[in-house]
Amino acid sequence: MSIASKLSLLLILLCSFNSYSNDLKDFVESSSRNEANVLRDVYRNPFETLSFFGLESNMSVVELSPGGGWYTEILAPYLKESGNLIVAHFNPDLGGYYEKSRRRFEEKIKDKEIFEAMTIVNLDAKFSKAGEIDAVLTFRNLHNWIGPQLDVILNSAYSALKSGGILGVVEHRAEPGTSIEAMKKSGYVTEEWAISEVEKKGFVLLGKSELNANPRDTKNHPRGVWTLPPSMAMKEQDKKKYEAIGESDRMTLLFQKP
Numbered sequence: 001m002s003i004a005s006k007l008s009l010l011l012i013l014l015c016s017f018n019s020y021s022n023d024l025k026d027f028v029e030s031s032s033r034n035e036a037n038v039l040r041d042v043y044r045n046p047f048e049t050l051s052f053f054g055l056e057s058n059m060s061v062v063e064l065s066p067g068g069g070w071y072t073e074i075l076a077p078y079l080k081e082s083g084n085l086i087v088a089h090f091n092p093d094l095g096g097y098y099e100k101s102r103r104r105f106e107e108k109i110k111d112k113e114i115f116e117a118m119t120i121v122n123l124d125a126k127f128s129k130a131g132e133i134d135a136v137l138t139f140r141n142l143h144n145w146i147g148p149q150l151d152v153i154l155n156s157a158y159s160a161l162k163s164g165g166i167l168g169v170v171e172h173r174a175e176p177g178t179s180i181e182a183m184k185k186s187g188y189v190t191e192e193w194a195i196s197e198v199e200k201k202g203f204v205l206l207g208k209s210e211l212n213a214n215p216r217d218t219k220n221h222p223r224g225v226w227t228l229p230p231s232m233a234m235k236e237q238d239k240k241k242y243e244a245i246g247e248s249d250r251m252t253l254l255f256q257k258p
Contacts, residue, residue, distance in 0.1 A: 024047060027074050053166060062133050063088070085119070086119045087120050091122040133165055134166070138170070143188065163258065168255075191253075202258070221242070228245055
């Protein structure tokens with residue numbers, strides 16, 4: 001795809017924001033969200049990020065590995081009436097951390113009306129029938145999938161998406177030239193590596209944004225990205241220093257299935 005074609009597609013997405021952006025903002029600002037989660041908005045910029053991805057309320061969307069459901073709190077009610085949300089979470093049969101994480105997520109959404117229309121599937125399964133999904137979204141997960149698992153997940157995402165469907169990625173950003181081993185250890189991955197891995201599966205890069213950049217993040221912390229909020233792996237040691245840095249420097253990437 002030529003640069004001109006990419007720019008034209010991105011312009012179409014950007015121009016479409018005005019027709020629904022106020023609606024999306026209502027859900028980002030909803031009182032149904034967890035108060036502690038709302039405090040993270042200053043670092044994660046959910047309205048701006050989802051707008052950049054071109055999210056609309058009538059889309060069929062897959063959220064990959066939602067963790068504790070930070071973005072799910074916004075996506076589920078936003079898509080409830082006119083769209084569809086599929087959440088691909090850990091397979092509880094794997095036991096240990098994976099089972100505990102899945103059970104915590106299920107407990108979080110239990111008996112809550114805003115989550116009642118969404119579907120939960122295993123991350124190791126196909127997300128839907130081929131060509132049925134408008135958007136696949138993943139937030140701060142690529143570093144967990146370095147290796148064969150990334151191939152499986154990206155192939156499943158590509159298969160699930162309609163032609164013209166989008167893949168939105170937010171990820172901790174390493175310095176250029178960082179080795180794979182260092183990426184695995186630190187939780188930061190290079191933008192070059194992330195783009196290359198996704199493009200290998202047939203996706204086309206439509207655009208990049210600095211919405212979630214953090215120039216205060218030096219990326220050389222003793223416990224990698226988990227040193228910073230919200231994990232705060234060093235506990236009380238240098239706590240004020242890491243709180244002053246804030247959450248990690250992140251890339252925000254928009255891809256499309258041709």
